[in-house]
Amino acid sequence: MIYTVTLNPALDYIVELHTLNAGEVNRVNNDHKYPGGKGINVSRVLNNLKVPSIATGFIGGFIGDYIEAFLKEEGVNTDFIKVSGDTRINVKVKCSDEETEINGAGPKIDNQDLNKLFSKLEQLNSEDFLVLSGNVQKTLSQDIYAIIMSKCTKNGVKVIVDTTGKSLIDTLKYKPFLIKPNNHELGDIFNVKITSQEEVITYGKKLVDMGSENIIISLAEKGSILITAKGIYKATAPKGIVKNSVGAGDSLIGGLLAKYSQGIDIVESFRWATATGSATAFSVDLCKEDYVLQLLPQVKISEIY
Template sequence: MAMRPDRPITTLCLNPALDVTYYVHTLIPDEKSRADSARHDPGGNGINIGRALARLDIESHTICVIAGAVGQIFKTLLKDELNHVVFEEVAGETRINTTIIETSSRNQYQITGSGSDIPPADIERIANDFIEVTGNGYGIITGSCQPNVPMTLYADLVRRLNQQGARAVVDTHDEKLKLAIAEKPFLIKPNKHELEQMLGKPLNSVEAVAECARQIQRSGVEYVCVSLSFEGALLISPDNSFYATTLDVPVNTTVGAGDSMVAGMVACFNHHDDAELALKWGIACGAGTVIHPGTQLFEEKDIEALKQKVIIKKLDI
């Protein structure tokens, strides 16, 4: 029986994907590359967060948009990995994302589909369903949008969540992230690259990332987490800035690491407003996921031990 969280948690997965992962020894241009093995997984940031929360034994709702024949395969693959899911069926096709792991070099190539347009009336219905199901809980808004979805959608959702006393958590990029930040979400988690892109400048040290994240925090975002891939992550709280290096784990694929991190932090914040502990949860869940192939996520049994190994440094930024 999953533990009931203090506040209900709802994740919006507007643009999920059928994830295909191929393991290829060496990719050679203009030659046919044979896959040694392949995996098919239901993917998309929101789906991963729902799956990660379920693994942490935390009940949550997922609002998931599906379309066409690929959408049906996606639904079948998802099986019962999510606690409560509302499938919003729309016209078009659910996208297919492809990851190629070149085993000789350990290089990872990712090709991401953009998804089919959603009729505006459906966008409105989906947004309303998300707002209603979230209530005053955590509303996690994550991932990319189909090409015709207005840039302002995520910002509008943050504003509506704030109006009803919910805590908005945003993990997206580009203009969507910038506009959402202006509406003051509870937590954001860009990776360093997404932050650099949004700010239009390179950030060459952990301190430089922390300074920029602090400016965003001061603008009204309660917690700003910036993930730094194999270099760990930063969490800027109203009181201080915390940096954790990553854990030394065998890396398989990093797909879903950021999503696992978001799920871990929300799981922690739901019980304690403790930034240090939340960062430990985030790092442990992220590291727990990179150990596994494809979009397979962390095992709950590993999380406690991983959390114990996280070393947090206060930056006083």
Template sequence: MILTITLNPSIDMNYHIDKLEINQVNRTGNPVMTAGGKGLNVTRVIHQNDEPVMATGFLGGMTGTYISQKLERQGIKHNFIKIRQNTRHCLALMHEGNQTEVLESGPEISMDESELFIENYKKFLDLCNVVVASGSIPAGPGTAFYQRLISLANKKGRKFILDTSGDALKEGIKAHPFLIKPNLHEIELLLRVKIESEEELINAVRRLAQKGPKNVVISLGDKGAIAILNNVLYRVRTTKIHVVSAVGSGDSMVAGLALGIARGYNAKKLLALGSCFGALNALESETGYIDVNRIQKFMDKTEVVSL
């Protein structure tokens, strides 16, 4: 089983607007509403592929109830810690080929809520073989919370995938997660460098792999990915597509990586699956969704070479 962790979930509302007018009234149709947060995007894609998956994290208030009910209707197993404060909303405005996001910071988690999560998490570690933690850490648990979760997973011999940014990523990699998936901007912030060429990116990936994570996958959007797995460097190139919405594509890539790890795929097949899932999500208006019938076609068009 794969365990997904979404500490700061949300109701994601995706609006399509022909042209965004600043300081004016902008009208649009009904939003596409999703039980969101990066970890739940990952969860849905894994669930679509008939792999056992359990979602956990924190939920509170009416928004938390909406998310829980949404997951139940989709048949997704979940066990979230109920919190006193409300789960957040996040907005994505799609306009003129751009994507503008408005993200609430989320609730503050109390110490007793954090510790209850840890106790539940320890139990789930006995049931899973892969853990995926995605997204931000809400106020309360502290930026080293992922580091704590990774250490507990490592003690149980579980493979931990971390997809976060900023201080949460900086602290998390100190515990040696099995795999991380930053994007170009996140790796620049982490290493405090400006990357302007593929050679500089490769050097950055190698530097990052020396800081703690065993494996590193850098997602490059429509340009594919650069990865280092088991000390071998790989370049991934995907087929060109007409993007409908890139929201959730990085999370879908993580879902593919988690699925491949859970099923014991070799490095090239693992990277192809992750990149394929990211591309398939970009073809959809719904966040964290892929057309599973097109997986093999996209896998065949994905090139993975060792460097």
């Protein structure tokens, strides 16, 4: 089974306006409400690809109830831990060609809540995948993902980590199955500015040497690179109009896991991952399976070495 952890979910409230006038009453033209959070996005994409998963993490209050009901209505399995505070709301204002985000802070997570999560994840085994995804909220230790990995990788769980900075580096000693920085995040890790494919590969290989089994580095419209112990591969990006700045990276992870969990090799799963990430970027919400299938023939994989 695939499990996704979202430590700080949100309700993403998206509003669209022709103009935004500060200090005045503004009326929206369209609005949408979606469950937010990187792990939740992965579970929703897997569900769209007809692959089951279980979404867990922390939810609270009426917003938490709304998120859980929304996911269940879509068909996503959930096993959230209820906390005393309220799940946050993120407001995304789309006006003309600009998008402004106002993100909430989220509830405080205490040790009792954390221990409930640890107890769930300690039951996973070598047949399971675990996605640890998103920035760590301020009320938790920045090495929380490493702490989680210390409790479950001893059982052979294949862990995917999608975060940045020290929170990511701390997990490498537990040898995650996959990490997924983009080229800018990769540069930030090593305090360098990356300007070429060769530099992407050089610094990506350093992260593999530090412990990650596989690494995907996304290069936006230039495609993405997969680095494994057996080889390095590049995927071309499909062509399309970007409509959605949220969830493409999460969709890439969902697309890869959808195939790899079914026994498909990592390189072909990487091709699916690229198509899935692009399908979300070209959609208003997270991608649907038919659009992924439409884009898949455009994705070409070449072995660099």
